[in-house]
Amino acid sequence: MTDKKNIRVVVGMSGGVDSSVAALLLKEQGYDVVGIFMKNWDDTDEFGVCTATEDFNDVIRVCNQLDIPYYSVNFEKEYWDKVFTYFLDEYKAGRTPNPDVMCNKEIKFKAFLDHALSLGADYLATGHYARVKEIDGRIHLLRGADDNKDQTYFLNQLSEDVLKKVMFPLGDLPKSKVREIAKEAGLATATKKDSTGICFIGERNFKEFLSEYLPAQPGEMQTLQGEVKGKHDGLMYYTIGQRQGLGIGGPGEPWFVVGKNLKENILYVEQGYDNEKLYSDGLIATDVNWIQPDGVETSFSCTAKFRYRQKDSEVRVTLLDGNKVRVDFEEPQRAITPGQAVVFYDGDICLGGATIDKVYKDEKTLTYVG
Amino acid sequence: MEAIYLDHAATTPMHPDVIDVMHQVAKEVFGNPSSVHSFGRKARRLLDEARETLAQSIGADEKEIIFTSGGTEADNLALIGTALANRNRGNHIITTQQEHHAALHTAEYLESAGFSVTYLPVYEDGKIKAEDVKEALTDETILVSVMYVNNETGIIQPVEEIGALLKNHSAYFHTDAVQAYGLLDIDVKQLGIDLLSVSAHKINGPKGIGFLYAREGIALQQLQFGGEQERKRRAGTENVVSAVGFQKAVQLAIKEREHRNALYQSYKQIFLEVLKEQGIEFAINGDIESQIATIINIRFPGTNVEQLLTNLDLDGIAASSGSACTAGSVEPSHVLVAMYGKNSPCITDSIRFSFGSFNTEENVREAAKRVAKIIQRLTKKG
Numbered sequence: 001m002t003d004k005k006n007i008r009v010v011v012g013m014s015g016g017v018d019s020s021v022a023a024l025l026l027k028e029q030g031y032d033v034v035g036i037f038m039k040n041w042d043d044t045d046e047f048g049v050c051t052a053t054e055d056f057n058d059v060i061r062v063c064n065q066l067d068i069p070y071y072s073v074n075f076e077k078e079y080w081d082k083v084f085t086y087f088l089d090e091y092k093a094g095r096t097p098n099p100d101v102m103c104n105k106e107i108k109f110k111a112f113l114d115h116a117l118s119l120g121a122d123y124l125a126t127g128h129y130a131r132v133k134e135i136d137g138r139i140h141l142l143r144g145a146d147d148n149k150d151q152t153y154f155l156n157q158l159s160e161d162v163l164k165k166v167m168f169p170l171g172d173l174p175k176s177k178v179r180e181i182a183k184e185a186g187l188a189t190a191t192k193k194d195s196t197g198i199c200f201i202g203e204r205n206f207k208e209f210l211s212e213y214l215p216a217q218p219g220e221m222q223t224l225q226g227e228v229k230g231k232h233d234g235l236m237y238y239t240i241g242q243r244q245g246l247g248i249g250g251p252g253e254p255w256f257v258v259g260k261n262l263k264e265n266i267l268y269v270e271q272g273y274d275n276e277k278l279y280s281d282g283l284i285a286t287d288v289n290w291i292q293p294d295g296v297e298t299s300f301s302c303t304a305k306f307r308y309r310q311k312d313s314e315v316r317v318t319l320l321d322g323n324k325v326r327v328d329f330e331e332p333q334r335a336i337t338p339g340q341a342v343v344f345y346d347g348d349i350c351l352g353g354a355t356i357d358k359v360y361k362d363e364k365t366l367t368y369v370g
Numbered sequence: 371m372e373a374i375y376l377d378h379a380a381t382t383p384m385h386p387d388v389i390d391v392m393h394q395v396a397k398e399v400f401g402n403p404s405s406v407h408s409f410g411r412k413a414r415r416l417l418d419e420a421r422e423t424l425a426q427s428i429g430a431d432e433k434e435i436i437f438t439s440g441g442t443e444a445d446n447l448a449l450i451g452t453a454l455a456n457r458n459r460g461n462h463i464i465t466t467q468q469e470h471h472a473a474l475h476t477a478e479y480l481e482s483a484g485f486s487v488t489y490l491p492v493y494e495d496g497k498i499k500a501e502d503v504k505e506a507l508t509d510e511t512i513l514v515s516v517m518y519v520n521n522e523t524g525i526i527q528p529v530e531e532i533g534a535l536l537k538n539h540s541a542y543f544h545t546d547a548v549q550a551y552g553l554l555d556i557d558v559k560q561l562g563i564d565l566l567s568v569s570a571h572k573i574n575g576p577k578g579i580g581f582l583y584a585r586e587g588i589a590l591q592q593l594q595f596g597g598e599q600e601r602k603r604r605a606g607t608e609n610v611v612s613a614v615g616f617q618k619a620v621q622l623a624i625k626e627r628e629h630r631n632a633l634y635q636s637y638k639q640i641f642l643e644v645l646k647e648q649g650i651e652f653a654i655n656g657d658i659e660s661q662i663a664t665i666i667n668i669r670f671p672g673t674n675v676e677q678l679l680t681n682l683d684l685d686g687i688a689a690s691s692g693s694a695c696t697a698g699s700v701e702p703s704h705v706l707v708a709m710y711g712k713n714s715p716c717i718t719d720s721i722r723f724s725f726g727s728f729n730t731e732e733n734v735r736e737a738a739k740r741v742a743k744i745i746q747r748l749t750k751k752g
Contacts, residue, residue: 034684071680074700118677118748119684
């Protein structure tokens with residue numbers, strides 16, 4: 001066995017409890033652990049303090065407790081170019097992007113991985129709830145043991161080559177255990193609140209944030225039949241299946257967003273959670289990534305998730321030209337949203353994923369969805 | 371692996387004699403120098419002796435020395451204090467784009483408070499030009515603040531020329547001499563300097579103490595109110611233990627000045643020679659002929675600062691670059707931006723090494739070898 005103290009593991013530390021415990025576990029296992037904080041976003045709070053400062057201070061406190069060196073690296077430019085630009089472009093196109101998927105693909109497991117390797121690291125570790133496992137000589141991405149926290153959905157764009165250099169020390173643990181470990185070890189971040197929402201927006205109002213970057217164009221809310229139901233504040237503020245914030249009163253069941261018409265700036269709404277207009281039976285997805293690209297059959301059955309924390313659904317996947325796939329659902333699915341990821345699984349193994357582009361029902365594209 | 375310190379421009383280890391004398395004073399003298407009893411007098415005497423040593427070290431009178439908490443406070447007091455006290459004479463201040471943030475951010479604050487500030491350009495040799503000062507001067511100019519030696523490049527600025535040309539102008543001349551003091555022979559009267567900032571911890575003294583020399587007769591608004599210490603220019607009980615440590619550090623620096631200059635210069639030469647021997651591609655920022663013995667700022671094409679500094683530290687080499695943001699990541703050096711422009715590759719591949727009392731010929735050689743190895747690894751093609 002190679003002496004673990006000669007294996008250098010760079011841990012991406014955010015100042016949260018998960019990455020703190022990831023570093024702790026690796027240190028306890030005897031690795032040469034180096035903590036690195038990524039600064040991806042330049043922001044100051046109402047008092048002019050760089051918002052990353054508090055998080056970095058937590059990284060410092062934890063690293064001092066673990067007696068490991070810590071550093072910071074700035075990927076603001078890369079993040080802006082690769083993640084934020086994509087994020088805005090998707091909203092401009094009337095879609096609902098997933099910046100976490102893009103951040104993992106372009107920043108954490110590309111730019112940051114390269115940085116770690118340039119520091120002589122053998123592995124990059126993060127606090128994700130996912131597992132990397134060797135099966136029959138191949139490296140696979142597996143769901144985290146805590147089904148409720150599994151984050152493979154966000155990791156669907158990684159490749160086997162990348163996974164070879166990655167460790168997820170929390171993969172076998174439930175979140176509650178992670179908190180427990182942190183408390184027992186007296187880590188500074190043991191009781192720190194988990195971050196919610198999109199990292200660069202933080203606790204701020206999403207609408208306000210987006211309006212700083214994209215002009216909002218208010219328009220009409222209509223049913224698919226053309227009945228005007230009110231005004232919307234700008235299509236980008238709404239996502240398929242959304243109920244909150246529509247402000248449509250009146251009798252009967254609540255109203256939901258079922259689609260958008262970007263050209264005419266119309267938000268389509270229909271009544272009832274289970275309104276049939278929210279349901280579809282297939283989708284086309286682009287930018288397909290297979291974690292193991294070799295040997296993927298042209299058509300196969302597996303399970304899939306269409307959004308984070310959703311239960312798996314049975315699907316049939318058919319490869320199309322131009323790095324696209326068609327996904328046919330065993331059961332109709334509600335609120336499939338262009339811009340979000342569809343992620344494929346074979347049991348616990350994450351096979352890869354793609355970006356939802358078109359949604360259809362009865363062989364017809366639902367043009368009102370996007 | 372032995373960690374090797376090449377960051378003396380950030381701070382220096384205290385000299386053992388400094389520690390000894392501070393230890394002794396801390397044990398034996400605790401009085402408040404302002405007190406009217408024997409305990410106070412004992413402390414006052416030590417404080418006055420320290421003040422005298424500091425004054426002599428720059429050809430000043432002891433009345434002209436104001437103890438501060440360090441270089442930053444001295445710069446703040448110099449800039450804000452003269453600006454506020456001389457508002458009736460004008461509202462224009464001249465400084466440079468490459469000042470230490472202690473001066474630069476203070477100037478920016480004054481700008482926000484209604485003063486007009488000219489930031490002089492820096493040329494590729496790392497210097498500002500005295501004629502630029504001349505050109506920027508107006509009847510409204512009340513203060514010119516130019517650092518003596520730049521803390522990132524080590525380049526000595528044309529302070530003497532500026533002092534000479536200001537002799538016929540009513541503007542005060544302030545210089546931040548934090549990196550120059552101790553190594554360069556400074557005579558404020560000869561150089562025409564009205565205000566000068568110094569910090570103890572850059573010359574093997576303690577942290578938390580420095581001084582501002584303010585020529586007698588200068589109008590200076592105090593920024594800190596309270597007791598009448600420091601001739602009412604800086605309230606607060608004096609830090610006697612540190613003042614004595616500071617005094618010892620200055621005495622040693624003066625005594626060993628020539629020796630230190632030669633020694634640190636030789637370390638720099640050894641460092642550069644080893645890099646050359648190892649076939650490392652590098653370039654020096656600024657005119658090496660005008661560089662202080664302790665500092666060298668080197669570009670390593672094909673690398674980037676964060677990657678380099680982290681690698682250096684992981685291999686036990688302490689160096690630095692630019693200034694760290696509060697979230698720890700390295701911001702582009704405003705000094706190199708001033709020299710080369712914000713789009714130049716030079717601002718992302720430069721590292722400052724600074725030599726001093728921690729070093730020996732042997733550890734400098736060893737450090738250079740480790741640096742060379744890292745550069746070779748990072749710039750290896752393919």
